[in-house]
Amino acid sequence: MSDLPAGAEPVELDARGLLCPQPVIRLARASRGLPPGSVLQVLADDPAARYDIPAWCRLKGHSVELTEGIGHAVFRVVLGQPNSS
Amino acid sequence: MVGPLVCSPSTTVITVSANASARFRLDAAQGPLHPAAKATLLAALDAGWADPARLYSEGRRAGQLLQTARAVFAEDLGVSAESVSLHPSPADALAVGIAGLRHARRRVGTRLLTSAADQALTLAAADPEAPLPVDRAAKLDVERFSAATGQPGVALAVIAASNGEVGTRQPLDELHRACREAGVPLLVDATAGLGRDATPASWDVLVGGTALVGGPPLGVLAVRPTVRFAVPGPGREAEARRTFTPPWVPLALAAAEAWRQSRPSAESDGEAAFRLVEQIRLAAAAVPDVEVVGDPVDRLPHVVTFSALYADGEALVRAFDRRGIAVASGSACTSSTLEPSHVLAAMGALTHGNVRVVLPLPAVQPDLDTGVASMVATLGEVVAEVRAELGSSDL
Numbered sequence: 001m002s003d004l005p006a007g008a009e010p011v012e013l014d015a016r017g018l019l020c021p022q023p024v025i026r027l028a029r030a031s032r033g034l035p036p037g038s039v040l041q042v043l044a045d046d047p048a049a050r051y052d053i054p055a056w057c058r059l060k061g062h063s064v065e066l067t068e069g070i071g072h073a074v075f076r077v078v079l080g081q082p083n084s085s
Numbered sequence: 086m087v088g089p090l091v092c093s094p095s096t097t098v099i100t101v102s103a104n105a106s107a108r109f110r111l112d113a114a115q116g117p118l119h120p121a122a123k124a125t126l127l128a129a130l131d132a133g134w135a136d137p138a139r140l141y142s143e144g145r146r147a148g149q150l151l152q153t154a155r156a157v158f159a160e161d162l163g164v165s166a167e168s169v170s171l172h173p174s175p176a177d178a179l180a181v182g183i184a185g186l187r188h189a190r191r192r193v194g195t196r197l198l199t200s201a202a203d204q205a206l207t208l209a210a211a212d213p214e215a216p217l218p219v220d221r222a223a224k225l226d227v228e229r230f231s232a233a234t235g236q237p238g239v240a241l242a243v244i245a246a247s248n249g250e251v252g253t254r255q256p257l258d259e260l261h262r263a264c265r266e267a268g269v270p271l272l273v274d275a276t277a278g279l280g281r282d283a284t285p286a287s288w289d290v291l292v293g294g295t296a297l298v299g300g301p302p303l304g305v306l307a308v309r310p311t312v313r314f315a316v317p318g319p320g321r322e323a324e325a326r327r328t329f330t331p332p333w334v335p336l337a338l339a340a341a342e343a344w345r346q347s348r349p350s351a352e353s354d355g356e357a358a359f360r361l362v363e364q365i366r367l368a369a370a371a372v373p374d375v376e377v378v379g380d381p382v383d384r385l386p387h388v389v390t391f392s393a394l395y396a397d398g399e400a401l402v403r404a405f406d407r408r409g410i411a412v413a414s415g416s417a418c419t420s421s422t423l424e425p426s427h428v429l430a431a432m433g434a435l436t437h438g439n440v441r442v443v444l445p446l447p448a449v450q451p452d453l454d455t456g457v458a459s460m461v462a463t464l465g466e467v468v469a470e471v472r473a474e475l476g477s478s479d480l
Contacts, residue, residue, distance in 0.1 A: 020436070020437040021395055021397055021438060021475070021477075024394065025395050025477045028394075028395065028477075028480045047417065048416075048417050048425040048436050048437055050430075051425060051430040051433070051434075051435075052425075052436055055392075055433060055434060055435040055436070056435070058433065059374070059394065
């Protein structure tokens with residue numbers, strides 16, 4: 001599914017309780033300096049994060065899968081090639 | 086003796102003062118009256134105060150004035166004055182339009198087809214029917230819509246002629262053709278553009294408002310005479326049996342006056358607005374991590390929205406406001422809204438850091454060019470300022 005090196009642990013980010021645009025700001029910061037293929041797992045309960053995290057991934061060339069947690073959403077973000085912008 | 090509500094400060098109960106400083110209002114959703122509409126409103130206070138249902142001469146005169154107001158809209162919409170009714174707001178007109186079509190079609194079914202980018206009121210009326218998806222520009226797929234109209238139990242389709250948040254137009258001619266083939270009536274919700282964009286021709290029922298042309302915020306509802314339409318429930322004696330009470334005649338006349346005044350320059354005003362919006366689109370797109378959404382060309386002339394990553398919509402609105410520029414936002418980064426704009430969400434667009442501009446008519450907002458130039462000049466600085474406040478400048 002991803003070209004994650006075997007054994008590498010996903011970076012965990014708990015953004016529960018944070019309102020927009022903080023979850024995306026935290027995610028962008030956590031992803032800085034990580035190589036393509038790195039995986040981040042984000043927990044968020046702000047309704048806007050459901051749309052904004054996938055939109056951020058689209059704008060930045062990353063892929064994302066959303067699953068439902070209890071009272072929050074879980075986003076699995078796989079970093080793509082850094083884009084030129 | 087009790088003094089009047091509004092006059093000199095020494096005798097009034099409510100003090101009214103206008104904001105005198107130079108400000109640019111780039112949000113036409115509800116604004117000051119067109120000067121001619123204001124003059125008509127004042128004159129109508131003397132001439133049209135009576136209940137148009139009364140049979141004495143003042144009542145009959147008010148009734149005639151109301152009929153004049155309806156006729157002004159009817160002529161431009163291509164129907165008779167009897168087909169047009171006036172309502173307290175566009176939302177009221179939309180709710181009556183939906184109720185009238187649905188009730189008339191109750192033997193066929195109750196399902197309401199709409200798009201995920203339509204107004205919240207329409208989506209609520211469609212529930213539990215899921216709305217049809219839209220693409221990244223908020224446009225509806227004609228084939229998908231056609232297929233849905235052929236399903237059993239569809240009472241009506243309600244489609245916004247163009248989107249009030251992002252400006253994208255829908256292919257109304259094709260959508261109406263699909264509806265006709267399926268025998269489903271189409272309500273076109275032209276709230277976002279009526280009077281400012283080309284008047285739609287492909288509809289069975291049409292809804293619009295009068296605030297965008299500098300009138301009071303009334304709603305207009307037109308029903309083609311061949312369309313089966315009946316609003317349920319007793320007591321609806323006014324406005325072609327669509328509402329309980331007629332509109333207050335002075336307001337109806339002011340709305341008609343604003344509409345009439347806007348017609349001669351509608352095309353050139355639209356072209357000018359299109360160019361101004363283009364300037365805002367270009368300026369926003371030039372700022373790093375700012376996305377301008379909606380169709381860049383097939384759009385309302387006077388509407389534009391963009392979203393800035395790592396910024397908060399309410400802070401952007403306040404930062405523009407401090408610079409004398411009034412804009413709206415579809416973000417939920419505000420204490421007053423819990424859910425972000427369902428339109429931006431349906432498009433897959435960023436919902437935070439959103440700014441929406443709805444340009445007023447130059448007759449209502451003088452120096453519109455200067456206002457847009459001021460916004461264009463400060464846009465980058467405003468986004469940078471808000472990101473600095475949030476500590477996200479480094480991203």
